[in-house]
Amino acid sequence: MNNTAVETDNKASDMQSPAESCVSCYKENDASRRAFCLTAEELVKAGKDALADEMIINRNLIYSSPATLAFNSPGAQGFGVKRAGLAIPGSVMLLVAPGCCGRNTTILSELGGYSDRFYYLMMDETDIVTGRHLKKIPQAVQEIYDGREEKPSVVMICITCVDALLGTDMDRVCKKAQDAVGIPVLPCYMYALTREGRKPPMVHVRQSIYSLLEPRKKKSTSVNLLGHFAPLIDDCELYELLRQAGVKTIREISRCESYEEYLSMAEANFNLVLDAEARYAAEDIRKRLNIPWIELTRLYQMDKIARQYELFAAAIGVKMDDSVYRAQAEAAVEDFRKKYPKLTFSVGEGCNSNAFELSLALLRYGFSVAEIFSSIGENDFLYLEKIAKLSPQTRVYSNLEPTMIYYDCSEAPADITIGKDAAYYHPEAAHLEWSDDIQPFGYAGVRHFFTACEEVLEIHKYTM
Amino acid sequence: MKGLRKYIAPFAPDQSGATAVFCELGGLVIILDAGGCAGNVCGFDEPRWFDSKSAIFSAGLRDMDAILGRDDKLVEKIAKACEKIDGNFVAVIGTPVPAVIGTDYSALKRMIEKKTGFPTVTVDTNGMELYDDGVKKASLELFRTFTGKNIFTRKDASGQQAETQSDSDGSTEVLPGTLGIIGATPMDVVETAEPDALARYYKEKGWQQVFIYGMGTGLADVERAHRAEKNLVIAPAGLAAAKYLEKKYGTPYEAAYPLETIPGFETLMEEVGKKERKKILIVHQQVLANSLREAIRESSEAEITVASWFMLEKELREEGDVHLKEEDQWMSLVRDGGYDLIIGESLFMRAVPEYAGDFLPLSHFAVSGKRHV
Numbered sequence: 001m002n003n004t005a006v007e008t009d010n011k012a013s014d015m016q017s018p019a020e021s022c023v024s025c026y027k028e029n030d031a032s033r034r035a036f037c038l039t040a041e042e043l044v045k046a047g048k049d050a051l052a053d054e055m056i057i058n059r060n061l062i063y064s065s066p067a068t069l070a071f072n073s074p075g076a077q078g079f080g081v082k083r084a085g086l087a088i089p090g091s092v093m094l095l096v097a098p099g100c101c102g103r104n105t106t107i108l109s110e111l112g113g114y115s116d117r118f119y120y121l122m123m124d125e126t127d128i129v130t131g132r133h134l135k136k137i138p139q140a141v142q143e144i145y146d147g148r149e150e151k152p153s154v155v156m157i158c159i160t161c162v163d164a165l166l167g168t169d170m171d172r173v174c175k176k177a178q179d180a181v182g183i184p185v186l187p188c189y190m191y192a193l194t195r196e197g198r199k200p201p202m203v204h205v206r207q208s209i210y211s212l213l214e215p216r217k218k219k220s221t222s223v224n225l226l227g228h229f230a231p232l233i234d235d236c237e238l239y240e241l242l243r244q245a246g247v248k249t250i251r252e253i254s255r256c257e258s259y260e261e262y263l264s265m266a267e268a269n270f271n272l273v274l275d276a277e278a279r280y281a282a283e284d285i286r287k288r289l290n291i292p293w294i295e296l297t298r299l300y301q302m303d304k305i306a307r308q309y310e311l312f313a314a315a316i317g318v319k320m321d322d323s324v325y326r327a328q329a330e331a332a333v334e335d336f337r338k339k340y341p342k343l344t345f346s347v348g349e350g351c352n353s354n355a356f357e358l359s360l361a362l363l364r365y366g367f368s369v370a371e372i373f374s375s376i377g378e379n380d381f382l383y384l385e386k387i388a389k390l391s392p393q394t395r396v397y398s399n400l401e402p403t404m405i406y407y408d409c410s411e412a413p414a415d416i417t418i419g420k421d422a423a424y425y426h427p428e429a430a431h432l433e434w435s436d437d438i439q440p441f442g443y444a445g446v447r448h449f450f451t452a453c454e455e456v457l458e459i460h461k462y463t464m
Numbered sequence: 465m466k467g468l469r470k471y472i473a474p475f476a477p478d479q480s481g482a483t484a485v486f487c488e489l490g491g492l493v494i495i496l497d498a499g500g501c502a503g504n505v506c507g508f509d510e511p512r513w514f515d516s517k518s519a520i521f522s523a524g525l526r527d528m529d530a531i532l533g534r535d536d537k538l539v540e541k542i543a544k545a546c547e548k549i550d551g552n553f554v555a556v557i558g559t560p561v562p563a564v565i566g567t568d569y570s571a572l573k574r575m576i577e578k579k580t581g582f583p584t585v586t587v588d589t590n591g592m593e594l595y596d597d598g599v600k601k602a603s604l605e606l607f608r609t610f611t612g613k614n615i616f617t618r619k620d621a622s623g624q625q626a627e628t629q630s631d632s633d634g635s636t637e638v639l640p641g642t643l644g645i646i647g648a649t650p651m652d653v654v655e656t657a658e659p660d661a662l663a664r665y666y667k668e669k670g671w672q673q674v675f676i677y678g679m680g681t682g683l684a685d686v687e688r689a690h691r692a693e694k695n696l697v698i699a700p701a702g703l704a705a706a707k708y709l710e711k712k713y714g715t716p717y718e719a720a721y722p723l724e725t726i727p728g729f730e731t732l733m734e735e736v737g738k739k740e741r742k743k744i745l746i747v748h749q750q751v752l753a754n755s756l757r758e759a760i761r762e763s764s765e766a767e768i769t770v771a772s773w774f775m776l777e778k779e780l781r782e783e784g785d786v787h788l789k790e791e792d793q794w795m796s797l798v799r800d801g802g803y804d805l806i807i808g809e810s811l812f813m814r815a816v817p818e819y820a821g822d823f824l825p826l827s828h829f830a831v832s833g834k835r836h837v
Contacts, residue, residue, distance in 0.1 A: 033550065061521035061545045062499055066514050069507040098560045100477035100501055100591035102469075103833070104508045120469040124592050128564055133467075140468050147470065161498055165530055165564045192498035193527040193561065400524075402545045405517050 035407040037371075040384055041392035048381045054401045055376055058196060062400045067348070067373070067424035079229040079437070082158060084205045085188040086117055087229045088212065090153030090259045093188070094140060096121045096133060097160040101190065119144050128162060138177040145181045153259035154184045154212065164191040184212055199280060206281040209253065213266040215289050221248035224268040226282055226293070227275030230254045230437035236444040237325035238272075238296075241309060245318040270316070272296055274441065298441055300353060300361035300449065302329060305442055322443070329443035333365050336450040340457065343367050346412070346426055348419025349374035349399065351434040352445075356383035358418065361446075363390040370412035371395045373421050416457060430460030469791050471815035475773060476651055476830040478589035480509035481598030481701065482557045483520060484649035485606060485678045487512055489686070491553040492545060492582075493520045496538075496567065501559040501591060508833050509595070511650050519549050530565050539575045546580040552616060552683060554584040555602075563590035585609050595651045595830045596749070596774045599701035603646060603677070607705050611689045612636065612713070636690060636713070641672030644692035644715070647702020648679045651830040652749045654726045661725045666696075677705075689715075696720065700750040700775040719780055721755040726826075733759065735824050736805065741766040745801060747788075747808030748828055750776055756807065756826075757782075766805075771797060774830070791815055 036054040038046075046052070053059050082105060085093050095102045095118065102120045121140050127133035141155050157174055170187035178185040189204045210226070223242055225232065231254045232238060242250055247269075256262040271293040273282045282293035294315055299305050306326055313320040345362050347369060349355045355374035360383045362369050369391055375398055376384070387394055395412055397404065399421055409426045416430040417423045423431035432452050434440075440448050479495060483505050486493045495502040502522030506513045513520070523538055542554060554576055558567065569586035576584045585605045589598045610616070643666055653662065663674040675685040675692060690713035695706045697719040706717035723729050736744075744766045746753040753770040760768060770776075771786040771794075788794050798806065798816040805822045806813075809831040813823055827834065 033548075058524060058526060059541070060524070061494060061541050062502065062524040064499070064502045064506045064520065064522055065517075066506075069503055098477070098591040099474035099594070100479060100504060100560065102474040103477060103480070104504050105473050118473070120474055122467045122469065122474065122592075124467075125563070125590065128560075128592075136465070136467065140465060143465050143468060144470065160560070161500070161530075162560045162564055164527065165561065190500070191527075192500035193525060193530060195499065196526060402519075402521060403548050405519060405549060 033406040034403065034411075035397060035405075036401055036403045037395045037397045039392060040372075040388040040394045040396060043376070043396055044381070044385050044388040048376075048378060051376065054403070055396075055398050057375060057398070057400055060400070061402050063402045063404050065399070065404055065424065067404070067421035068350070068399045081188060081190040081201045081205050082118070083114070084202065084229050085156040085158055085208065086114065087209045087253050088154050088156075088259065089256050089262050090150075091156055092117045092119065092144065092148070092152040092154075093156040093158055094119045094121055094137070094144060095158045095160075096123065096137060096140075096163070097158070097190075098123050098162060101160040123162065128166070131166065131168070134168065134173050137173050138180040141177040141181050141185060145183070152183065154186060155181070156186050156188045156208070158188040158190055160190045161193045164189070164193050186211065200277075203277045203280045206278045207284050210265070210281050210285055213263065213285065213289060216264070216266040218269055218291075219249065219267045220269045221246060222268045223247045223250050224265050224271045224291075225250060225252045226271050226273050226285075227278035228252070228254065228439045230439060232274075232439050232441050233444055233448060236441050237322060238442055240325075241313075241320045241322060244320055245313070245316060266291075270294060274298065274439070296441075298353065298439075298445065300358045300446055301364060302326065302333070302361075302443075302446065305329075305446070309442075325443040329446040332447040332450045336454055337366055339454065340415075341366070343457075344413070344415045345369045346371045346414035346417045346422045346429065347373070348417065348422030348425075350421040351419035351432075352436070352440050353418070353434065354380070354383070355419070356380045356387065359383070359394065360387050360390070363387060363394075369394050370414050371397060371422070371425075373397045373399050373419070373425065375400065416453060416460075430456045432456045465792070466790060472791055472794075472811060476509045476595035476833070477591050478593040478595060478598030478601070479557050479559050479591055480505045481595030481600075481649065481651055481830075482555075482587040482589050482602035483510060483598075484595070484651055485599055485602035486555040486557075486585075487518050487520070488516075488678070488680065489553070489555075489606075489683050490551060491519070491555050491683075492542070492549055492551040493518070493555045493557065494523055494542060494545075495520065495557045495559060496523045496525065496562045497559040498522070498525045498561060509651070509830075511655070511829065511835050519551055521545060525561055530561055533565060533567075535567070535572055535575065539572070539579050542576055543579045546582055551582065553610075554580065554582045556584065556586040557598075557602075558587060558589045558591075560591040563588075563592070583609065583615055594774055596699070596701035599647065599649055599651065599678075599699070600704050600775075603702060603705035604708055606677070606686055607689055607708055610683060610686045611709070613687060616683045616687055638693055639673065639688070639691045640693055641670075642692045643671040643674050644689055644695040644709075645674065645676040646678075646695050646697050646706050646709075646717070647699035647751070648676045649699075649701075650679070652699035652701065652752070652828075653679065654752070654827055655829065655835055656725050656727060662722065665722050665725050694718070698722070698751055700777045700780065703775075703777050703780075719751050719754070721752040723752075723755050723759055732807070732824055732826065735822075736760055736807075737763055739804075739822070741805050743801065743803045744768045744805045744807070745771060745798070745803040746826075747771045747773075747806065747812060748826060749774055749830075750780055750785075754780055754782075769801070769803075 099122050123133050174185040174187050188208050231252050251265050271282050273295040285291050309322050347355045347359045355372050359369040359372050414426050414429045417426045499522045569588050573584045573586045587602045666674045675681045695717040697706045698721050709715045750772050757768045773788045776787040798819050807824045809828045810825045811832050
C-alpha cells in the first residue's frame with residue numbers, strides 16, 4: 001500500500017492539538033494524511049490560470065461526502081432537475097430512465113405537492129439497444145393523462161445520461177406524445193454527463209420551463225423575476241423598488257397559482273435574471289418573445305448591493321430610493337457585530353450565496369473567515385483577490401477532492417458554519433444551513449442572514 | 465403498461481447493492497458515473513454513509529470521456545486517489561453510462577492493477593437491474609478474488625494483525641464454531657437498534673465466531689471465508705456466493721432469516737395471530753419472507769403466499785409464490801388474490817387503495833430507503 005503523505009498546505013506548525021479536534025476527526029484521521037487546501041494568498045499568488053490540480057473537479061475522482069450531497073447530487077435535495085421541472089403549475093413528470101435515476105424520487109414524492117406528480121417509465125437493456133422505450137412514451141403519457149382525475153397542464157419528460165449518449169431526439173418524441181394527448185409535452189434533460197458543459201442540466205431546465213410562453217401584448221408595468229424555483233423572501237426590497245419604478249405586476253413562476261397565470265409571464269416588459277443559470281432561458285425568451293433582460297446578482301456586501309440597484313435604476317431610466325432598506329440592513333449588521341464582535345465563520349457552497357462573496361462580505365463587516373469550502377469558478381478570483389488582502393490565511397478547500405476524507409476540523413476551528421457542507425465538517429460549531437427554498441436577496445437577505453445567525457448562535461449557546 | 469410506474473417509486477438499483485457489499489471493507493469504491501449515481505447511492509441507498517467516512521467516489525465522467533472512451537484518464541484519476549487515500553483494494557462499480565458505451569471491465573481491472581498495484585474487483589452493474597443483482601455479483605467477485613488467496617492475511621482492513629498465526633498461514637482447515645453470513649447488507653437486513661445484533665444473536669445460539677460479510681467483517685475474514693464451518697444465507701442475493709463457496713471449499717449452507725432480530729417482531733406475530741386468517745400475502749425479500757411464512761405456519765392454518773419484487777430463487781420457492789415485475793401485476797394480485805392480510809412495505813399499498821383487508825408494515829430498506837431505528 002502506498003503511504004505517501006498528502007501534498008497539503010504546509011501548515012502543520014499551526015495545527016492545534018488533536019484534543020481540540022471533534023470526536024470524529026480525532027478518532028478517524030491518520031496523522032500522515034491531510035485534506036488538501038490552499039490559503040487565499042496562495043491561490044491568488046498562483047493565479048487563476050495555475051489552479052492546483054486538486055482544485056479542478058474533472059481531474060480527480062469526486063468524493064461525494066455527506067457534506068456535498070445537498071448540492072452535488074442531481075435531485076438529491078433542494079431544486080434539482082426533477083423538482084425544477086415541475087415548476088409549471090399543474091405539471092406532472094414522466095421520468096424515462098433506468099431505475100437507478102428515479103431512486104431518490106421516493107423522498108421527493110414525500111415533499112408537499114409532489115406525491116402524485118412523478119411517474120416512471122423504467123428502461124431495460126433491450127431499450128438501450130433498440131430504442132424501443134421511445135415508442136412507449138406517447139402511450140405512457142396517454143395512460144397518465146387518462147388516469148388522472150385532475151388533468152395535468154403539461155407533461156415533462158425527463159431523460160438522463162443514457163439518452164444523452166444514445167443521442168435521442170426527445171423533441172420529436174415529445175411532439176408525438178403531445179399530438180396524442182392534446183396538452184404540451186416538454187423534454188427535460190437530467191444529463192449529469194454535461195454538468196460542466198455549455199448547457200448544463202440546471203441551465204437547460206430553466207429554458208424548458210419558460211419555453212411554453214407564447215408572444216403576447218406587452219404590459220409596460222409587468223416584470224418577471226427569473227432564476228429561482230421558489231419565491232424571494234416576502235419582505236425583499238426588490239418588490240418595493242420595482243413598484244417605485246412604476247412596476248405593478250411582478251411575476252415569479254413559483255408564485256403562479258395557475259397555468260394561465262404562468263402563461264401571462266409572456267406579457268412582461270422585461271425580465272430580471274436573479275441566477276446566472278437563467279441567462280440562457282432569458283436570452284431564449286428575448287429571441288422568441290422580444291422581452292429584454294437584466295441580471296442582478298445576489299450579494300451580501302452592502303455597498304455592492306447599493307451600487308447594483310443604482311446601476312439597475314439607471315439602466316431602466318428611473319430613480320430608486322433604497323436608503324431605508326440599506327439603513328435597516330446596516331443596523332442589523334451593527335447589532336449583530338455588537339453581540340458577537342469576534343466571530344469566526346466557516347463558509348460552504350451548499351447555501352444561498354456565493355461562498356466567496358459571502359466570505360468577503362463577512363470579512364469586510366469585521367468578522368473572521370477561517371475556511372471556505374467551494375469549487376472555484378472563474379469569476380470567484382475577483383472575490384478571492386480581495387479576501388487575500390483582508391485575510392490571507394483563509395483556507396480554501398474543494399469539497400469534492402478525494403483527500404477531504406481526511407479533513408480535520410481542529411486545523412481551523414469555527415464558531416459558526418454557513419451551509420450544510422461546512423456544518424458537516426464542524427459538528428461542534430453553531431450551524432446555519434441558509435439553504436431554504438425561499439430565496440434571500442438584497443438588503444433583506446443581509447438582514448435575514450444575520451438574524452438567522454443570531455438564532456443559531458443562541459440555540460447553540462444553550463445546547464452546549 | 466409494461467415498465468410504467470404510477471404509484472411505486474423505483475427500488476434500489478444493482479449499483480447500490482454492489483456498493484453495499486464493499487462499503488465496510490476498507491477499499492476505494494469507485495462508482496463509474498457522472499456524479500448522479502454516486503450521489504444517489506451515498507445519499508439514499510447507503511445508510512452507513514452518514515456515520516462513517518467510507519472511501520466511496522464517483523469517477524466524475526463527462527460526455528467526452530464517455531464518447532471517446534477515455535479509460536486512460538479514468539485510470540489516471542484512480543491512481544492519483546490511490547496515492548492519497550489509505551485503502552487495500554479498488555472496487556469499480558458499473559452504472560448505465562459504462563453499460564451504454566460497452567466498457568471492458570476486464571481490461572479496466574488489468575489497467576488499474578498495473579497502474580496502482582492494488583488488487584481490483586469490477587462489477588458490471590448497469591443501473592437497470594435491482595439491488596439484489598448487484599449484491600449477488602459483488603459477493604461472488606469478492607469471494608472469487610480474495611477468499612483463500614492470502615493477499616491480506618497478515619493485515620485486516622484497518623491494518624491490524626490477523627488474530628492468530630494460523631489465520632495467516634494459508635491454512636484451509638475449518639474453523640470450528642465459525643458461521644459465515646452471506647447476503648447481509650442494509651438493503652435486506654431489517655435495521656436493528658444495536659449494530660451487532662445479528663452477531664450477538666448467533667453467538668447466543670452457540671457460534672463462537674460470526675463473519676457477517678458486508679456488515680462488520682473485514683477483508684481478512686473474507687480471505688478465510690473458506691474456513692467457516694457453515695454459511696447462512698439471509699437474503700437470496702447471497703445464494704450464488706454460498707453455492708460458490710460450497711462447490712469450491714465444501715462449506716455447507718442453509719437459507720434462513722433471524723426473525724427475532726427484527727424490531728417489533730413479537731408484536732407483528734401477535735397482530736397476525738389476533739384473527740383467524742385465511743389467506744396471507746408476504747411481500748419482502750425471499751429468505752425473510754420464507755422464514756416468516758414458516759413462523760406463521762406454526763400457529764396458523766392460513767394459505768400463505770410469498771411475493772417478491774426481487775430474486776425468487778427456484779430452490780427456495782414454493783408453488784404459488786409470485787415474482788412481481790410490474791405495478792399492474794401487483795395491483796391484480798391484491799385485487800384478485802382475496803388476501804385478508806398483507807405483510808410488507810407500506811409503500812406498496814399506495815398502488816392498492818381499494819384493498820380492504822388487514823395490513824402489517826414490515827420495512828425493507830431497498831424499497832423505501834427509510835431507516836426505522
